[in-house]
Amino acid sequence: MAKLGYNTIWGIVFVSFILSIAGIIYLKPAVTGYFFVNEEIRPFTKSTNWTFASPAEVVFIPEPGELASLSMSGLAIGNGSFKVFLKSSNNRYLVLDNLLLDRKGISGLTGFAVEKIPDASVAETNSTEKSISLKLEYKGGSIYDADNDGVESIDSAIDYSVENTEFGWDVNESNLCTRWQVYSIENGTSATLCYGAEKCCNFVDLQPSSEKWNDIFYIYYGKYGAGPGNSISAQVLYVDYSLEPENMHSDIYFSNWSALRAEFSEAAAIKRYFENLCSETCSLPFLNESYYTLSVEPENATLVIESISYSVRVISITNNAPVCSIPEQKIAENSNITLNLSEYCTDLDNDSLSYSVLADAPFYLDKDILTLTANSMQNKLISLFANDGVSLVSYSFNLTIIPYETTSLMQIAPSRWLKTINLARPGNVTASFAEAFNISIKADNVSIAGDKIRVDYRGANTTLRKYEITKQLEQIEEQLKRLNNEEVLNFNKTATLLLELDASGYEIEFSTNEAVEEEQHGEIELFRPVKWTRRVSGVDIEIPEEAFNVTLR
Numbered sequence: 001m002a003k004l005g006y007n008t009i010w011g012i013v014f015v016s017f018i019l020s021i022a023g024i025i026y027l028k029p030a031v032t033g034y035f036f037v038n039e040e041i042r043p044f045t046k047s048t049n050w051t052f053a054s055p056a057e058v059v060f061i062p063e064p065g066e067l068a069s070l071s072m073s074g075l076a077i078g079n080g081s082f083k084v085f086l087k088s089s090n091n092r093y094l095v096l097d098n099l100l101l102d103r104k105g106i107s108g109l110t111g112f113a114v115e116k117i118p119d120a121s122v123a124e125t126n127s128t129e130k131s132i133s134l135k136l137e138y139k140g141g142s143i144y145d146a147d148n149d150g151v152e153s154i155d156s157a158i159d160y161s162v163e164n165t166e167f168g169w170d171v172n173e174s175n176l177c178t179r180w181q182v183y184s185i186e187n188g189t190s191a192t193l194c195y196g197a198e199k200c201c202n203f204v205d206l207q208p209s210s211e212k213w214n215d216i217f218y219i220y221y222g223k224y225g226a227g228p229g230n231s232i233s234a235q236v237l238y239v240d241y242s243l244e245p246e247n248m249h250s251d252i253y254f255s256n257w258s259a260l261r262a263e264f265s266e267a268a269a270i271k272r273y274f275e276n277l278c279s280e281t282c283s284l285p286f287l288n289e290s291y292y293t294l295s296v297e298p299e300n301a302t303l304v305i306e307s308i309s310y311s312v313r314v315i316s317i318t319n320n321a322p323v324c325s326i327p328e329q330k331i332a333e334n335s336n337i338t339l340n341l342s343e344y345c346t347d348l349d350n351d352s353l354s355y356s357v358l359a360d361a362p363f364y365l366d367k368d369i370l371t372l373t374a375n376s377m378q379n380k381l382i383s384l385f386a387n388d389g390v391s392l393v394s395y396s397f398n399l400t401i402i403p404y405e406t407t408s409l410m411q412i413a414p415s416r417w418l419k420t421i422n423l424a425r426p427g428n429v430t431a432s433f434a435e436a437f438n439i440s441i442k443a444d445n446v447s448i449a450g451d452k453i454r455v456d457y458r459g460a461n462t463t464l465r466k467y468e469i470t471k472q473l474e475q476i477e478e479q480l481k482r483l484n485n486e487e488v489l490n491f492n493k494t495a496t497l498l499l500e501l502d503a504s505g506y507e508i509e510f511s512t513n514e515a516v517e518e519e520q521h522g523e524i525e526l527f528r529p530v531k532w533t534r535r536v537s538g539v540d541i542e543i544p545e546e547a548f549n550v551t552l553r
Contacts, residue, residue: 038318041068043311047209050305051157051218052082052296053143060086060294065312066286071278072096073307077220077271078155080300086281087293093280095294098301100279101272131168134255136234137161139216150261154228155271156302157220158262165214165236165255175240176213177201181257184227191224200239203252220304221264222271230262276309286313320348321391324384330400331374337399341368341384351388358383361399374401412509419508429499429506436495436510437471439464443503456496467495475513 044063070086072095083097138148139159145152152158162178177196184190194201196213213236219226235257241250296303324345331337341355357363357370361380364371372382380399385392408420421429441448441464450465457467481488499506 038316040314040316041311042314043309045307045309047307048305049210049215049218050296051144051159051220051302052298052305053156053302055295055297057293057295059291060308061291062310063312065314066288067284067292068286068311068313069278069283070095070281070308070310071276072305073275073277073309075220075223075271075273075304075306076101076301077157077304078301080298082296082298082301082303084297084303084305085295087295088287088289092295093284095281096274096277096279098272100277101274129168130238130251130253132236132238132253132255133166133168134234134236134258135162135164135166136258136260137164138260142216144218151263151265152220154221154264156264157218157304158232160217160219160232160234160260161214162217162234162236163214167238171238172240173213175200175238175251177204177208177237177239178213178217179204179206179235179237180217181231181233182219182224182226182262183231183233184225185229185231186227187225189225193224197239200237203239204237218304219262220302223304226262226264228264231259232262233257233259317390319351319388319390321393322347322351322353322386322388324386324393324395326382326384326395326397328398328400329372329382330402331372332402333374333376336371336373338369338371341370341386345384345386347388349388351390354387356385356387358385359399372399374399376401415512417510417512419506419510421506421508423504426502426504428502431497431499431508433495433497433510435493435512437468437475438511439468439497440509441497441499442507443499443501444505445507448501454498454500456498457494458492464497 042063042065050058072084076082076098081098084095085092086095087093137160138145138150139161140148142159144156145158150158160180175197177194177200179192179194179201181190181192192206193209194204194206195210195215195217196208198208200213201208217232217234219230219232221227235255237252237254239252241252242248296305322345324341326339326344329337329339342353345353345355347353353368355365355368355370357365359372359380359382361382362373362375363382370384372380374380379401381396382399383394383396385394387393410418410420412418419431423429439450441453450468451463453464455462455464455467457470462470478488480486497508499508
């Protein structure tokens with residue numbers, strides 16, 4: 001049922017729109033109506049290499065989508081306990097703990113005492129133009145290897161840093177990488193990995209394990225094949241080149257290798273590896289937040305989280321929004337105008353559209369039929385909302401109010417007529433006649449000369465004086481043809497007067513021929529012009545028939 005009001009419909013439509021979205025958001029891939037709802041579960045793995053020996057929290061930012069699951073891979077060192085929680089804004093979920101590892105039955109490993117390895121902590125490139133002075137150091141101020149001697153218990157870790165490396169020029173760090181090598185003396189094996197720019201790492205046939213060239217490097221017993229006694233080497237590289245013909249260049253610099261020792265000397269320690277392990281996060285209720293907090297709570301243990309595997313649900317809706325285009329609407333004061341909105345709005349998907357309106361003028365909306373009322377002299381801005389069930393779009397158009405007071409037409413003599421127009425405020429008027437001649441005009445009771453009035457007639461714009469001459473010649477020509485029994489051609493004889501005199505009152509006196517007079521006789525109006533319009537800023541605005549007050553005398 002239609003409703004009359006200014007803004008009540010908007011609230012209802014907005015709620016309906018939200019409910020319509022909520023209704024489709026959990027659908028599986030399907031065609032619903034004329035739009036597509038696609039659901040996809042996307043898996044991701046994020047390399048972290050986080051090491052925790054004390055309680056800490058880190059921010060986890062997944063790829064866009066609804067978090068559906070999360071698991072972790074890494075290593076727990078020592079006999080202590082630990083817990084890891086995923087925290088959202090309202091809840092927290094247990095990711096893993098030591099009890100979960102115990103239930104999985106993951107076994108421990110045993111380490112041995114080793115010989116010491118000499119330090120070699122500083123190395124420079126052999127380039128004098130652009131030099132790299134490598135500073136390989138034990139990371140100071142951390143909880144690992146607190147005395148920075150490269151010797152730790154087998155259930156702990158040692159950290160290394162190249163962050164104080166010096167460069168002989170203003171280096172672009174986005175072209176840097178650090179190559180790390182772990183050499184196990186007992187096993188005679190080595191592992192090489194790279195931190196930093198992908199292009200730089202690729203240059204030495206490696207993939208980056210960390211995005212930062214100066215990230216802290218952690219080593220513990222068993223990681224990268226580390227045994228009781230190990231040599232940890234590093235080399236910093238700068239790689240910038242292009243093979244494009246228009247910009248071919250090559251800037252490649254590197255430091256010498258530098259090495260520090262890593263010894264794990266206790267007799268035994270329990271190490272528990274885990275891969276893609278999860279507890280309450282194996283299946284999540286599609287959490288939809290931009291970031292989460294991982295709370296790590298180790299106790300008498302060191303927890304290494306090497307990677308996080310997770311999945312997100314992505315829902316996409318393919319829909320073409322409605323398109324509306326409504327031009328300015330012009331109506332007379334205290335009158336109505338009715339619009340069929342389906343003539344102004346389209347939808348490429350052929351969806352059924354619903355509408356709502358915001359306006360500071362009275363309106364009546366019945367499905368797609370909108371009626372507006374001009375209840376004051378102020379122009380109105382009308383806001384229209386079109387909803388196809390998925391997309392809600394808004395458009396605005398102007399409702400221009402045309403002022404008038406009275407308009408009258410009366411017969412003052414046989415075939416002679418007087419048209420009077422009184423406006424609410426000074427303005428211009430355009431008047432169209434089906435047949436008229438011998439026209440005289442007054443504006444605010446002042447007679448206007450014929451050469452001051454412009455007339456549009458038969459595709460030409462001329463003065464009123466020349467128009468009268470043309471009409472006299474036409475009448476003579478028609479009379480001659482009738483006398484000679486020749487055919488009199490019919491053509492559009494409508495003349496449009498452009499009264500651009502900025503007056504409040506107009507009097508237009510004119511004559512019509514006998515045929516027109518007889519043709520009009522018996523109607524409510526003895527003579528009706530084709531239309532009456534008001535000209536505002538050079539634009540013709542039609543005055544509706546309701547504006548006419550016709551008197552027969």
